[in-house]
Amino acid sequence: MNQSRLNRILEQMKLNNLDQIIITAPNSLYYLLDQMFHPGERMLALYINKEGKHAMIANALFPSAKHLDTQVLFYDDTQDPVEILKGLLIDGNFGVDKEWPSHFLVRLMKKVPNLTIEIGSVSVDTPRMMKDADEVKRMKHASKVNDQAMEQVVAALREKKYSEIELKKLIPTFYESLETHEVSFSPSVCYGENGAVPHHDSNETMPGEGAVLIDMGGRTDGYCSDMTRSFYYGQPTEEYRKVYDLVLEANLAGIAAVKPGIKIYQVDDASRKVIADAGYGDYFTHRTGHGIGIEVHEFPDCSGVSETVLEEGMTFTIEPGIYLEGKFGVRIEDVVLVTKDGCEVLNSYPKALQSL
Structure with missing residues (x-):
């Protein structure tokens, strides 16, 4: 994990009133992790909360993720990664990646109906500039x-x-x-x-x-x-x-x-x-x-x-x-x-x- 870049994202989250975000776009993940993933249709998400705690949710098909400098929560194709994400959430505004497929988002909304959702990508795009x-x-x-x-x-x-x-x-x-x-x-x-x-x-x-x-x-x-x-x-x-x-x-x-x-x-x-x-x-x-x-x-x-x-x-x-x-x-x-x-x-x- 590139700590200085993470700190800049945390600063932007505070400015944008976001308590937690997920980053799913491969290029934005590369910005923080210096490793490129191509997850295809499977969910791959880096969760970050306002306290700086972070964890990656990754399919078992991507074993290279275990070398990342973050907690990695692996799942296989018999498990629901959205349920894993639900377990990480804290109270407060949740920023989702603008590129996150809607079928994941809709499932999360059904599982956590009172969750306040915003587009969180601006908190990553701004530091990347x-x-x-x-x-x-x-x-x-x-x-x-x-x-x-x-x-x-x-x-x-x-x-x-x-x-x-x-x-x-x-x-x-x-x-x-x-x-x-x-x-x-x-x-x-x-x-x-x-x-x-x-x-x-x-x-x-x-x-x-x-x-x-x-x-x-x-x-x-x-x-x-x-x-x-x-x-x-x-x-x-x-x-x-x-x-x-x-x-x-x-x-x-x-x-x-x-x-x-x-x-x-x-x-x-x-x-x-x-x-x-x-x-x-x-x-x-x-x-x-x-x-x-x-x-x-x-x-x-x-x-x-x-x-x-x-x-x-x-x-x-x-x-x-x-x-x-x-x-x-x-x-x-x-x-x-x-x-x-x-x-x-x-x-x-x-x-x-x-x-x-």
Whole structure:
């Protein structure tokens, strides 16, 4: 059990008037226990009360749990884990994980009908926003690996013309060569007008002279990276150069806006204003970014409605884009770490326009 992280969760429980919570989301369990579980349909829950007492309820199929630094209450498939949880409860408000399957929750509500239930995940999500020294080290390493993987992608594109789907299948092998054995999300490879769809699903399209957009990330030592770079096969057109330069300016404006004490919507505003002032506001169709850490998308989002105040240690993406239907799309994405007086960009792969 990571005691300092547990203490931060206990502080949040007090602020949120929670006397006890359960954590069931595998990524949040990893945050505290540094061990990843994939329980499938079986119940796996870490119970914590306001006094700091904790216990894990785990199926006997997960014997590795016995090595955890907490009491472990094992059950088998002939037993009801909800009944075990009932035995741990104390009087007071009970926070449940936002990802806990409803069939467990409904059974608990029937067993303890007077239980006051709240969503408890905010007491975990808030501490997870601010990365500690170990997490920062892992995040920096993950982004360094991502830079190296992008170098391999560009080298592959210059050596041979792959279809979108062929290159997408190659990308995990680049991470493997860098001892990263899991992508943090399904890579996006977009040629030409396909890049105008922000979440285009790569297909058999072959590259011709025109735009190339690569969005990719790996999960290294438990932490995620995420980066987008846009390129051009051949000589970029005047329109493409204009849009590219605009998106890069918006990316840099968002980065420049980051500092502790401002609200995260101000970062979105800074990036979006650059694009809107140039007349392309209607073509920037998504938020500027998202939190990142153990998960590639985690709290908070970097949108125009996010009131979250930036604090030192937060990590999130800045990824403005312009998408011109039937033509091309340009997106430039970096992961940033909020520092004492600004931010540090964790990616170092170049952002100057490259021809392939």
